[in-house]
Amino acid sequence: MKKSIATVSISGTLREKLEAIAAAGYDGIEIFEQDFIADDGSPADVGRLVRDHGLEITLFQPFRDFETLPEPARSKAFDRAERKFDVMQELGTDLVLVCSSVHPAALGGINRAADDFHALGERAAQRGLRVGYEALAWGRHINDHRDAWEVVRRADHPNVGLILDSFHTLGRKLDPDSIRSIPGDRIFFVQLADAPLIEMDLLYWSRHFRNMPGEGDLDVTRFMRAVMATGYGGPISLEIFNDQFRGGNPRSVAKDGYRSLVALMDDVVRTEPMPGLSEAGIPPRVPAEGVAFVELASRGSEAEALAGDLDAMGFEKVGQHRSKSVALWQQGDIRIVVNEETTGYAAASWNARGTSVCDIGLTVSDAQAVVTRATALGAELFEQPISEGELAIPAVRGLSGSVLHFLDGSSDLSQVWRTEFDAPEDAPAGAGLTRIDHIAQTMSYEDMLSWSLFYTTLFEMKKAPMVDVIDPDGLVRSQAVESGNGAVKITLNGADTHRTLAGAFLADTFGAAVQHIAFATDDIFATLERLSARGFATLPISPNYYDDLAARFDLADGLIGRMKRAGVLYDEENGAPFFQSYSRSFSGGLFVEIVQRSKGYSGYGAPNAPFRIASQKRLSRGKAMPKR
Ligand SMILES: O=C(O)c1ccc(O)c(O)c1
């Protein structure tokens, strides 16, 4: 199936858009009239430019306010159409989108509209062109794809067909299954868009908040399944009006769109039986089964300080890489790799960002299959020369230059710690930190959709609801993506000002992704006691916090006193308790969190974030609270 994207969907000049669209792997573009008019090339030049990028023009759009006008406006509309037909022929495209009229003078009437389209079809046919009719959700008389189809059906002309747009159908909560009874060869074009569910005016919602399939809350898969059930074989095309994308990086937005289309069609072929459809062939989404390791790039005195911090947290250095300056630290099921190499990817990461997380290893059922799926979704393979005795661990680039490695139970990969690090089989229990609870990535707000799409298209992962994290200096939006069994949880934290703690971290580290790692324990008080004996200092929390806690929750006085002494924060969800504590910042602005979840608490303690952040900021300004 041809993959296409409307030029309105991304930012830049037409030429920049074409570069980005071609690089992302699309077959064609819907050319938005404005984009073409703004370019100073003739229609023929623009057509050539598009084809020189290996793209075709799948659609010319939009042609507005055409149908059911009274004379003399009706004749004028036909004249306008003829002029657009001239342009289309010069551009080299045969299909125009006519969107349903919003003209105040439009008379309406299915038969009147059908007559106008029949006449337009006759004119188009003379030039070998085709006309597609789309119901805008806010069209004056036609605002439902079922009515648009009735117009097309009655127009009864081979050069007149229907254009479907998932936004207009799903945004109006129309049943997408009503599409199933339309003959596929009468559907000329299909536009796809998702959107977050927000109650607002349809037109405003459509023009500003659309996003890529999978990024929003509409059931675009169900819509597309219905389309495929008709036997439709034309292009699938993204038409995304989004304020953020208009100002975003055209290359990454185009790549996100491509990723969303591949994932969407994969979901469709897996759920809608379609004889003969050959789109399958990419490995399915699989669950991420666990965090196998987190790798930090470090060097010199920073690495020494980091070793001290890891030791204070109860980690033990269990192995040294056979041929590289890379150490393996472990506690329970947590593996931290510290890479001090002076060449290669980790070295480049250290040079750019100082001590920071440069690589995340995830456990999956089949590492090679995950890499195959990731590359089909547009991710880049990651490869480094490997030395004698080293394993080639499947890996891809994540977003913003990050790297993800994949380990599975296959014989070689499961032995990596023994093979490369001579690590013993038994894990040190340390201070009782058992596993990685979650990894918190910090990013600019506009990258959040890209990251959540990245994870949810690659893995069986669900998005948790977006929560607001209140930093005294601004808002940070936080959204978790989680594998079904909770084995892998990643929180995506989007900052849009450098004044927030997250934003300052981003600026100071040139966009390092991971700002903190949360470790789980079964007994936070016992663990903190052991850590304290090892010299680990928790983040101090204001005494006011504990007074408030007593008012908010029905907790034993003894417990609150214990939390206060240990620097533990508390939250609760339907009676399920959650305890969390934070470290002070390490070099590079990284910090860790220690959590104890019980009875299925599923959140991240978001209500505590303002107090945690305020304390971190006090410390970083050198105004630590006096000990009391
Ligand atoms: O917002 C609009 O006007 C508009 C134009 C063309 C489309 O295909 C569409 O879905 C919306």
Ligand SMILES: [Mg+2]
């Ligand atoms: Mg549309």
